[in-house]
Amino acid sequence: MELDEFKLAVDVWLDAHAGELAHSFEGIGTLDEQMAQLGKVRRLTYDAGFMRMGWPERVGGLGGSNLLRAYLGEVLTARDIVEPGIYSLPEVLAPTMIDYAPQALAAEMVPRLLRGEEIWCQGFSEPGTGSNLASLACRATRDGDTWRIDGQKVWTSLAQYAQRCVLLTRTGTTESAHKGITALFIDMDSPGITVRPIETMHGAQEFCEVFFDGVVVPLDRVLGQMDHGWSIAMDLLPYERSTALWHRASYLQRRLEQLVAAAPAGSLDPVAVGQATELLWSFRARSRATQRRLAAGETLGAETSIDKVLVATAEQAVFDLVAEGLGTDVVLGDDPVSQRWRAEFLYSRAATIYGGSAEIQRNIIARRLLDLGADR
Numbered sequence: 153m154e155l156d157e158f159k160l161a162v163d164v165w166l167d168a169h170a171g172e173l174a175h176s177f178e179g180i181g182t183l184d185e186q187m188a189q190l191g192k193v194r195r196l197t198y199d200a201g202f203m204r205m206g207w208p209e210r211v212g213g214l215g216g217s218n219l220l221r222a223y224l225g226e227v228l229t230a231r232d233i234v235e236p237g238i239y240s241l242p243e244v245l246a247p248t249m250i251d252y253a254p255q256a257l258a259a260e261m262v263p264r265l266l267r268g269e270e271i272w273c274q275g276f277s278e279p280g281t282g283s284n285l286a287s288l289a290c291r292a293t294r295d296g297d298t299w300r301i302d303g304q305k306v307w308t309s310l311a312q313y314a315q316r317c318v319l320l321t322r323t324g325t326t327e328s329a330h331k332g333i334t335a336l337f338i339d340m341d342s343p344g345i346t347v348r349p350i351e352t353m354h355g356a357q358e359f360c361e362v363f364f365d366g367v368v369v370p371l372d373r374v375l376g377q378m379d380h381g382w383s384i385a386m387d388l389l390p391y392e393r394s395t396a397l398w399h400r401a402s403y404l405q406r407r408l409e410q411l412v413a414a415a416p417a418g419s420l421d422p423v424a425v426g427q428a429t430e431l432l433w434s435f436r437a438r439s440r441a442t443q444r445r446l447a448a449g450e451t452l453g454a455e456t457s458i459d460k461v462l463v464a465t466a467e468q469a470v471f472d473l474v475a476e477g478l479g480t481d482v483v484l485g486d487d488p489v490s491q492r493w494r495a496e497f498l499y500s501r502a503a504t505i506y507g508g509s510a511e512i513q514r515n516i517i518a519r520r521l522l523d524l525g526a527d528r
Contacts, residue, residue: 153205158220162202162227172196173233179488180495183356186235187271187313193234194268197224203266211250212263217447218395225399230406236399237358238310243396245272245318248388252376253337261316261337273340274392275305275319275362276385285320285385286330290364292321294371299323299336301344301367311347311360314340318388324379333381337373344368354498390452392507393460394442400463401436407496408432408470415477424476428469435462454520457513464503464510471500 153161166173173196175181175189197203206221207213225243229236242265249258264270281287290303301321311317317338324332340347344367349357376384408428412420438459446452474482474497482493504510518524 153216153220155217155219155223158205159223162224165200165202166227166231169196175233180492183358186238190234190238191268193228194266198267207246207262207266208250210255211258212266219443219447222395222398222443226402229399229402232406236403240396240399241272241310242266244388244392245274247391248318248375248384249337251387252335252384254372257337270315271310271313272316272318273308273311273314275308275317277305277307279304279306288320288322288333290321292323292334292336292369297371299369299371301364301369303364305362308360308362309358311340311362312349312357316340318375320381320385330382332379334378335375335381335384336369337375338367338369342367342369352499354495389508390456393513394439394452394456395446397459397463398439398443400467401432401439404432404467404470411473411477419479420473420477424473428466428473431462431466431469435459435466438462454516457516460507460513461510461517467500467503471497
């Protein structure tokens with residue numbers, strides 16, 4: 153199906169099913185409500201065929217360009233049907249499963265993710281290491297025909313809801329920090345896994361600590377090759393820092409337009425509004441180019457750090473205007489509208505951290521794109 157034909161079909165279907173797709177909560181809702189809404193929307197769009205477009209047939213998709221699924225996410229976000237952050241997770245994890253998992257495993261698992269039957273999480277970051285994945289200490293030890301995993305992960309998004317986890321573990325004894333890492337696909341209901349949610353300053357328990365105490369995983373759950381997990385992480389992270397953020401641009405544009413409409417006359421500095429708009433559209437243009445490069449068969453890499461820097465800058469610029477335009481209503485208001493603006497403003501402070509900190513992204517740009525040399 154061509155993109156224009158797909159857009160028309162999606163728009164007509166969304167208009168016809170608007171009531172069924174709408175969420176029942178006011179404002180931003182609780183995380184439980186957002187997750188329930190996400191599951192409903194995934195099921196309805198999957199059964200209608202739209203969620204399957206843009207994914208390979210060998211994993212239950214209907215084929216076609218990634219631009220098809222990009223548009224679906226964009227329009228669902230623009231219509232305020234789903235929250236972009238939780239919606240975008242398959243864009244991060246499904247490509248890795250498709251490319252690196254045993255074919256039968258990918259064919260079994262990916263449709264569950266796309267239809268909303270399952271949530272997956274990403275076990276990368278660890279206490280004290282932050283964005284420095286090469287310092288991970290979580291270890292998988294060979295035990296007959298299984299792995300036994302011991303260690304801890306942190307900032308694991310939606311782990312309390314997840315049925316599966318893409319986990320980076322250390323399996324080798326090499327002195328190289330980037331070697332001897334293996335990616336595993338594990339079941340989150342395995343004995344020995346403890347999940348402890350972390351409440352962020354915007355009031356949601358979106359992140360978790362995850363503890364692994366002798367967790368047994370079958371050998372055939374290795375993604376890619378043993379001790380070559382670093383290359384898988386480097387393949388996954390560009391998606392997290394680029395194509396998965398496409399939906400966020402649509403959300404930011406909608407919220408900026410709503411803010412300008414809601415703010416009292418004269419409360420917003422026109423120059424600041426113009427600057428936020430310029431930053432947002434710079435990111436949208438960059439993100440569109442990234443989607444097009446992926447559609448053309450190009451491999452995403454270090455250049456996606458530019459996408460991440462741009463979206464973080466745009467997001468904070470948009471929500472910096474909230475306090476200026478809505479003032480005490482955001483700080484003190486108890487109504488659902490004020491609560492939503494407040495939560496989104498607070499969450500925007502993390503834009504320069506989630507998905508890899510701004511400092512890490514600029515370092516990647518400097519060293520790998522501009523060839524400015526190693527750290528000194």
